[in-house]
Amino acid sequence: MKPTAFLSFLFFLPFAFTATVVLAEVVIDSDGDIMRNGGTYYLSSAAPIGGGGILPDTIINQGDPKTCSIAVVSKLNTEGWEVTISSPIRAGFISTTFPLNISFPRLGRNVCTGDSRDWVVKNSLPVGQPVMIGSAEEFGSAYVPGWFFIKTHDSEKHYYKLVFCEQGKDRCGNIGVKLDNAERRRLVVTDKNPLVFKFDKFHQSFASDLSMVVSTGNL
Template structure:
């Protein structure tokens, strides 16, 4: 369930040091072509810099999972990962800004044993709270949002980080990468150590 008043929550929140001033909160999120990211659009989420050790975002079976339920960064730096649908039920506009509450989901559920495709955060795992698909269980209620990671002359350089805002708390947390014993690059709650990425629209040839 999304909260239509998420932006008001940010105004009251005690942000982590990695987040940017609230005066930037109305900036549109931009893709690699410099276009505002579309509400209900499909995009690849790629590392902001090449040579970071991984490629785009996909899903994998990790630990004792028999299904691919863990959201991970591809181990192949050349991989685009899987297409993601980005949508916000809290707004009616065709584009969204930073801090807008988001639903993030793969455009299709992984076969053969899961019907879920939407991201959620799961607690009680050995690696801490991690990003999984939403039929995993033991989930943390909250919202995802995008925040500009770096600005140049007061404009975002199209590099972003993902934050997660648990309901009932007065602060939001970074989503970062944690490498497990099998080498999987899992997306986890990693406050102060965010994963930086760019958004490329599916069908675009841009590599900026």
């Protein structure tokens, strides 16, 4: 199904719990189709050369596997892992105004995060606000409540960026990359340049058999 440029619909604000009519842009995948709510996609880099894929990276804190955690990273010259993108808004499509849950469906139960597959944001110095796998219960006071959103970067090419909007604040931050002390390309909330993506449909036959990298360093 090919989209029109914009759709008007009733949008339920996640934090204010008030309904308002807004003009919302529907997100389009790299095939020119409307992105499906609950669909699985590759977040493919829009960069023509040297782009990277998005995948999980296990971090062992000071060599103790009991304190390990899983970061979301960008790795150059790889396809990365597929992600499932869904919204609590009851619609069959994804809009640039929808609050989103993002997860790695291929990530199985593990010693670091248990059954958690969802992307979350935490406070973690010196990295700042990295994107991690986990839950509010796991990260406690370091957990940052809020939602991810997709925003348009280039509507003609169907290029997008991710932003994170912290609950109770008026502004949102881009999802970009910051190198940590182990030279990992960590996804973080930043005021600087965002990562720019196109969304490629996931096909099971093309899934690569990737294993998570185990690293040491700051969480």
